[in-house]
Amino acid sequence: MSAEYISHSIEETGALAKKLARRLSPGDVILFYGGLGAGKTTFTKKLAEGLNIKDHVHSPTFTLVHEYKGDINLYHIDLYRLERYEEIMNIGFEDYVYSDGITVVEWSEKLGEHYLKGVINIKIETIGENERKFTLWSDIKSYNEMLEDVVKCIS
Ligand SMILES: Nc1ncnc2c1ncn2[C@@H]1O[C@H](COP(=O)(O)OP(=O)(O)OP(=O)(O)O)[C@@H](O)[C@H]1O
Ligand SMILES: [Mg+2]
Numbered sequence: 001m002s003a004e005y006i007s008h009s010i011e012e013t014g015a016l017a018k019k020l021a022r023r024l025s026p027g028d029v030i031l032f033y034g035g036l037g038a039g040k041t042t043f044t045k046k047l048a049e050g051l052n053i054k055d056h057v058h059s060p061t062f063t064l065v066h067e068y069k070g071d072i073n074l075y076h077i078d079l080y081r082l083e084r085y086e087e088i089m090n091i092g093f094e095d096y097v098y099s100d101g102i103t104v105v106e107w108s109e110k111l112g113e114h115y116l117k118g119v120i121n122i123k124i125e126t127i128g129e130n131e132r133k134f135t136l137w138s139d140i141k142s143y144n145e146m147l148e149d150v151v152k153c154i155s
Contacts, residue, residue, distance in 0.1 A: 002136060002144070003135070003137070003144070004134065004151070005133075006131060006133055006134075007133075008130060009130055010042060013132060014046035014049075016134060017049075019050075019153055021049075023150060026100040026102070027101075028120065029103045029105070030102070030103070030119065031115070031121050032105060032122050034124035034125060035126070039126075041057075041059045044057055044076055045057040047104065048074055051070045051071055051074055052070050054070075057074075064082070064091050065078075065092075065096070067101075073099075074103075075099065077093070077106065079106065079107040079108065079109075079110035080106065080107045080110070108121075118138075119138065120136065120137075120147065122136050123136075136151070
């Protein structure tokens with residue numbers, strides 16, 4: 001089971017992210033899949049706006065993790081520069097994932113076989129200059145229902 005949404009603009013991506021933000025709870029984890037320039041950071045910026053985070057959200061590529069204080073704290077992690085699972089563990093990955101904030105992970109492909117259960121997965125595919133295909137899914141039924149609902153609301 002998965003939900004799909006085609007975005008034709010940054011605004012439509014923002015609408016999806018903000019709708020999702022309103023449905024998230026402390027401890028939720030979002031794993032992003034999708035290559036360079038897919039829109040992971042763009043989505044996260046709008047998600048942060050939706051969580052009432054006032055700070056400007058930057059790409060965490062060089063710092064690996066950014067922490068933002070909001071109604072619920074947001075932890076924005078980028079695994080792009082990490083290769084080995086040990087390196088991922090060394091940034092305190094599990095502390096974020098099992099925290100009561102919301103954790104968003106760019107380049108989740110790097111988790112390889114160590115993928116996480118009980119999370120929200122979002123794959124972003126570039127299908128045109130401004131078009132992106134979002135596929136959202138989870139192994140948890142209630143998350144899948146919520147994700148379908150979110151997509152239905154903006155489609
Ligand atoms: N519909 C769309 N949704 C999201 N971004 C879009 C869309 N159309 C065009 N873009 C552009 O695509 C780019 C997405 O860049 P962004 O930094 O968010 O990607 P990323 O997935 O985080 O890449 P990286 O792997 O380098 O971190 C931005 O320049 C954005 O303006
Ligand atoms: Mg990025």
